[in-house]
Amino acid sequence: MDKFIIRGGKKLKGKVEISGAKNAALALMPATLLSRGIYTFTNMPNLRDVRTMATLLSRLGVDCKYRVHKMVIDTSSVNRYEAPYELVKKMRASIYVLGPLLARYGYAKVSMPGGCAWGPRPINLHLEGLKKLGAKIDLDQGYIIAQSKRLSGNNVTFDVSSVGATGNILMAAVLAKGTTIIENAAIEPEITALAEFLSKMGAKISGIGTRRLEIEGVDELTPADARMIPDRIEAGTFLIAGAITHGEVTVTECNPENLIAILEKLRAVGCKLEIGVDYVKLKAPKKLKPVDVKTEIYPGFPTDMQAQWIALMTLASGTSIVTDTIYYDRFKHVPELIRLGADIELHKNVAVVRGVRKLIGAKVMSTDLRASASLILAGLVAEGTTEILRIYHIDRGYEFIEKKLRALGADIRRVSSKEY
Numbered sequence: 001m002d003k004f005i006i007r008g009g010k011k012l013k014g015k016v017e018i019s020g021a022k023n024a025a026l027a028l029m030p031a032t033l034l035s036r037g038i039y040t041f042t043n044m045p046n047l048r049d050v051r052t053m054a055t056l057l058s059r060l061g062v063d064c065k066y067r068v069h070k071m072v073i074d075t076s077s078v079n080r081y082e083a084p085y086e087l088v089k090k091m092r093a094s095i096y097v098l099g100p101l102l103a104r105y106g107y108a109k110v111s112m113p114g115g116c117a118w119g120p121r122p123i124n125l126h127l128e129g130l131k132k133l134g135a136k137i138d139l140d141q142g143y144i145i146a147q148s149k150r151l152s153g154n155n156v157t158f159d160v161s162s163v164g165a166t167g168n169i170l171m172a173a174v175l176a177k178g179t180t181i182i183e184n185a186a187i188e189p190e191i192t193a194l195a196e197f198l199s200k201m202g203a204k205i206s207g208i209g210t211r212r213l214e215i216e217g218v219d220e221l222t223p224a225d226a227r228m229i230p231d232r233i234e235a236g237t238f239l240i241a242g243a244i245t246h247g248e249v250t251v252t253e254c255n256p257e258n259l260i261a262i263l264e265k266l267r268a269v270g271c272k273l274e275i276g277v278d279y280v281k282l283k284a285p286k287k288l289k290p291v292d293v294k295t296e297i298y299p300g301f302p303t304d305m306q307a308q309w310i311a312l313m314t315l316a317s318g319t320s321i322v323t324d325t326i327y328y329d330r331f332k333h334v335p336e337l338i339r340l341g342a343d344i345e346l347h348k349n350v351a352v353v354r355g356v357r358k359l360i361g362a363k364v365m366s367t368d369l370r371a372s373a374s375l376i377l378a379g380l381v382a383e384g385t386t387e388i389l390r391i392y393h394i395d396r397g398y399e400f401i402e403k404k405l406r407a408l409g410a411d412i413r414r415v416s417s418k419e420y
């Protein structure tokens, strides 16, 4: 397993290009199962999760060809309808094949995702929604077996706003007979990107970007092409890298409109921001002010930035409170940050972060994707050397992170397991 060695203390300076969004790619790739034919996706990030989704699709008979940032997907020969345990356990987003397989082929067998690294992540809303559209769902030896003749439109109201459940029901409803109304739909930009892509394929969806989606099912869709939207979490992470190292970082090829909650908080910390159509330039202050954060569904502050925010707050000039209202257990980074000298107290889903004067490098372990990002951020500024083990998590969601950080002046290198 590879590890990162970071020598902290370098101020980051320069421009960094933001890649395509992981969570948009993971939603659009399975949507190609809805119609046989050839699709071309551009701005596709080179990530482990994207490769895992390609592997899963290829198990179903799909041909996925990936060249730099471009993926050509051919779904002409889909002939299997099963997402096996060994892939679903690697990546929960595999559940996204459930809706399209069922809608297009009337059958899907998908391994039930277990808990994830930081705690339980149920899929009850996906299953209840599909049942509402007429699917028969059974659980057999850890597999969800979903069957239906043609699905029928219905009203689906989510108690909790869910990105994945909205995506799955949307992909199922576009081929259902009649009209489906999704109430309390997720409005995360990746879901909007999915809805726009489905519309390009011929789906009839109104209310895109709102909490009420109305879908009039069609008999058939046709393949379409898409460009992935920029990754807002990667952009936010690099802006924090600039802030934590007291540097000056410009994230380019991003969409600042999708970053509003993060930018507001960075301003409150004292960062100076210049915002363009597709870039944000951040100049960090000398002293970071403590700023509380509560994660919320979009357009609120994203849970996927909570770990990185805690890393930033460890060096603020005072105490801040960071609350995660989406995932109560997503705090595996806290004990590792404490190993680097942070002063954090955890009370259920609330972290009380007392800013310290400095962090000191140590060996730490990454436990999940965003936790790894927070450890890298801390390592960039910690005194001495920080070694981050198990960095395969970071490769799931950040493209060439060490190269991008090095281009900004960071002293970070990847050591492959063969070398130690």
Ligand code: EPU
Pocket: 023, 026, 093, 120, 121, 122, 123, 124, 125, 126, 127, 160, 161, 162, 163, 164, 165, 186, 190, 302, 303, 304, 325, 326, 327, 369, 370, 397
């Ligand atoms: N929930 C339920 N039942 C369900 C589904 C969700 O109770 O059937 C609850 C969850 O427990 C959670 C809340 O609803 O409290 C929101 O979960 P959601 O379904 O929106 O999450 P997801 O679709 O599983 C996506 C992203 C995550 C991101 C969350 C929240 C993808 C592939 N994943 O997950 O991204 O944290 O939305 O924004 O889009 C990441 O990129 O690091 C990551 C984990």
